[in-house]
Structure formats: structure tokens, C-alpha cells
Amino acid sequence: MAKGDYGKRNFFIRYFLVIKCLRNRKKATFNEIREFIAAETAILDKEFIYEIRTFQRDLNDIRCLFGIDIKINRLTHEYTIVESETDHFNTRILESFDIFNLLSSSQDFSQYISLERKCKQGTEYLHGLLYAINNRFKVSVLYKKYYEQNAEKCELLPLALKEFKARWYLIAARGSYTTIRTYALDRIQKLIIQPEKYIRPQSFDVNVFFKDCFGIIRPEDDDPYEIILSFDPFQGNYLKSYPLHTSQEILIDNNKEFRIKLFVFITYDLMMELLSFGNTVRIHSPLKLKKEIRKMTM
């Protein structure tokens, strides 16, 4: 086979298949990876010869590009992906690969896959905003609050991006840093990156800022509360795999009750979440949360 027969985009297919192979099998020798890739690319009607030297170069590239570390076990000669539990980025990248692979398949699977019909999410602004945040450029956005008729032009100092419930938000300040607000990307109608720079407050860390928040609201004039909630054991299983918040601690877990403790602000987001559990949740404390929920349901 002549070199380069399969074009320039091939390296991307290789990276993806290497990652896919190692995810499926957990571990594989180079020959197994080579065979896996040969089998996966057989439909391309071109022999895909994968040289060990290329593979070794690819490992380096995968590490640099995606931060996915692949190590070899020198006893068994098997390669594995080094999964670091703290790194959410890796998991998300691998998940995105799965979806990408599914949606970009040349076959028409539309009769087998039911996709959620999403409105435009504003994800096209992610790259531009990240660029502005990283290089400390001011931005001006045309922003339409969902409860207002007209869009409003605002000049913002972009600080961070945040994801919540499959939506993306811009965390930004206005002129001074006295108020930091959250802007939903799907409500941005236009984004202009300004040539002017701003000085980023050194103390701002998005993960610290939202540490005690459930969702995207951080009250300015309140403190987080210790919140005790009871669920039925069935909901408990769900909450064990998908904790409500990083502060979640299990207090009781038996066949009658699943009780947890959270340390978060009492916000609209939190109350909506609790209401979505219907009568399977019971609020033990604090009193403030009980009252607020009662107010909403009356």
C-alpha cells in the first residue's frame, strides 16, 4: 500500500480508535490494538498498516492533545489508560468521543436513536469566550433575558465558563468586580471580543466561587446552610451514583430511608431540584428551606 493513501485526517481516526480499544478492553497489547484498528477500518476498503513507531508517536500526541495518559505494563506488554479520578476533563473527552463516533457514523441510525430535541445552546460562543477569558479581553454581548422583550447590550469582563444541567454559562463581572453574574450562553445573541484588556482579580477561582452552590446562582447576601434531606431507598440508589452536590454526605442508608447532608446556599435552583423529587423527598432542616419550599407550592 502506498503511504498516505488514506489522507491527512487519519491521525485523528487512529487516536480515537486507540482510545476506544483501550476503553473497551481496559488493556491490550500493541498487536491487539493493531488488530482492533485493522478490523475497525476494514470497511474503509484500505489496509490500515499501523506501525509500532507511529503508535508510540501517537501515544505522545494523545497525551499532549487530550491529556489522556496511556502506560504500558512491562510484564504483560499491555497498554492501559491511566484514569485519574479527579480529572473530570478526561471523562468528558472520552464521553464526547463516544457521542461523536455515534453521530458521525456514515450509516443512518436515525431509526434506532432518539435524540433529545435541543434548542440552540450557544455552544458556538464557547471557543470565543474561552479565548477572551484566557487573554483577558473584554467582551460585549447582546443578551436577552428570557423574561424581557428586548435584548440588552452589555460590556462584560469574562471570568469563567460553567456547565450546569447540560447548559453552559458565562461567569462575568460588569466594570467593577462588586457583582459577578451568570449569563446563559443560549441567551447570548451576539458576541464581540473587544480589543481592550482587563485585569483579572487574582483571587477569583470559579470552583471556589461556586463551591457551596447548587446550580448557577450564588446569593450575595446569604450564607450556605447545612441541609438534611430524606429520600426513599429507591431514590437513594440514584443519589448514590449521582450525588446532588460535592458536599453530599450519607447519614442513613437502609431499606427504609436514605438520608443525606448537604452544605449549600438555598437558591431557586436547589428548590426546583427538590420539588422535582415530588413526595419522595422530605426536608428535615433547616427551617428556612422548609418555609421557602412551602411558599413556592402554595
Added chain:
DNA sequence: CGCCGATCGCCCGCTTTCTA
């Protein structure tokens, strides 16, 4: 049509790890 950069295979040599 020639130049240039990117990719990849091949080869070499250094380093690390295993094993007797």
C-alpha cells in the same frame, strides 16, 4: 512544476526493566 512542510516508515542508539 518546483518548493515546503507534514506524515510516516525505517534505522540507530540510549535508557529502563527484566531475568538468570
Added chain:
DNA sequence: TAGAAAGCGGGCGATCGGCG
């Protein structure tokens, strides 16, 4: 502990695609 085996990176050349 020393030699063997394997990993890994660098150099080199062939090839290809883009570009003027």
C-alpha cells in the same frame, strides 16, 4: 549484577498535498 530485551526518541529519507 551484568547481559538481554523492550521502550522510546531522534534522524533521515520517501511521499504527498498545498501553494505560488
